[in-house]
Amino acid sequence: MKAEQGARGTDIKEQRKLGLCVLCGLPAAGKSTFARALSHRLRQERVWAVGVVAYDDVMPDVFLDEENAQALPSQWKLLRQELLKYLDCFLVAVINGCQMAAPPTRTEAMWEDFISCLKDQDLLSSAALEAQACYLLTKTAVTRPLILILDDNFYYQSMRYEVYQLARKYSLGFCQLFLDCPLETCLQRNGQRPRVLPAETIHLMRRKIEKPNPEKNAWEHHSLTLESSACPEASLEVTDLLLTALQNPVQNVEDNxxxxxxxxxxxxxxxxxxxxxxxxxxxxxxxxxxxxxxxxxxxxxxxxxxxxxxxxxxxxxxxxxxxxxxxxxxxxxxxxxxxxxxxxxxxxxxxxxxxxxx
Structure with missing residues (x-):
């Protein structure tokens, strides 16, 4: 009985643990495959609630079309910031244990994809009150430690810093996983995809990518670089990083x-x-x-x-x-x-x- 009560006490304490994990790297580096495997393992082994938000799946497809490439950078930046607002709405609901309210301004198709993403991962109930622009959280989302894995290239440091700011806003855990994959492998995998990115886009991103630099930036302290070929062997190292981030949330100190x-x-x-x-x-x-x-x-x-x-x-x-x-x-x-x-x-x-x- 005492052991059971102790375990329950641990569960109650861990219910408050929330974290954001940035998963970054070149296109076709294997991020999405890695994220799915990591999510499955955390649910099975740690009994955590996990939400993988793949930017490519949530962002409107029109901005990925090659003929719209000229408009891509500025439009993409606005959409990234909009997605962070959606995440903010979800986090407010989780932290307060209430329904999630839809933001007053939103890109409807993108919002619907975001909602579907959370429903598919048992974080939002299918019985949500869409007509009232409110969405019910599942028991899983409010009773277990929760880690949100944001899957995107995040090739500029500034992109990742915006996620860190969100973690700081709500005193969440924050960490980064950089999936390091040879350029040639990324190009080969990209060529085998149903929707192929221009090779020059991957070459350009390779030249511009700013890898996490924990020695230089204190906010990137909880970061880990993984060789794409060694991901399965790094499972314990990844779990340790996530645990450390959850146990050491970013402090939201009021400004003096x-x-x-x-x-x-x-x-x-x-x-x-x-x-x-x-x-x-x-x-x-x-x-x-x-x-x-x-x-x-x-x-x-x-x-x-x-x-x-x-x-x-x-x-x-x-x-x-x-x-x-x-x-x-x-x-x-x-x-x-x-x-x-x-x-x-x-x-x-x-x-x-x-x-x-x-």
Missing amino acids: WEQKETDRITCSTNLLHQADQMLRRIISQTMKEAKGEQVLPHNLKLLAEDLNKLKAEFLEDLRQRSNKKYLCFQQTIGISDVISFFHYEKDNVVHKYFSKQH
Whole structure:
């Protein structure tokens, strides 16, 4: 009897454990296969509630079409942020033990796919009150430790940091799994898929991908890089990482605004100077690449104007405490965050001019 009561006590304590796990890597690295296997094992061995949210399955297909590739970066960014809002709605319901309310503004097809994703994994009840835009949580979702595995490329650090911010908002566990797979293997697997990505897209992502760097970024401390060929053998290592993340949730410390203002004034000049120098170097390198691509002189001039305008807007974001355009999701901003976001927006600008050549 005592043993049984002890076990129940442990279960009650673990009911409060919630975590977000970012699963990242190149397209066709084996992330989805790994996520399914990991989810099954955690349910069977740990009796956890697990939700795998594969971005490719939830995002509208129209933005994956090759003919819409030019519009992809900016549209994709907006959709990623919208999906995080959906996750926020679900987490609020889980934390408060209540129904999940639909956000007032949403992309209907994407929302429906998100709801189906949670229902299929026994996190939302099929008897949900859709007519009232409310959804009932299952017993599994509210009585077991819960880990949400977000499956996407997450090739920029800034993409993963947005998930970390969500974990910090609700004091959740947070960890990252990077699936390292040779480029040649990814290209081969991609060619065998029903829906093939352009090979140049994978090559480009391989050059740009920013792997988790726990030594440099404290928020990436709970990260693990796995060789795709050794995933089955790494099961204990992965479980240990998830347990550690759940047992050490991100602390949501209330901001000390007076101290924050003092720190901001102290470091803003130095940060602005560093950012200005780094963004100048990025623009200079980008212009060299554009010339190498034989972009027409008139377009080179326009590209330089657009990039310098983008740089000016980023520097203004650093000066502002509100009304930010590009860094609005950043509460704590470092030079690496600025560079990551700038690269993301810069690529959107450059794509327009490079594509004009063809």
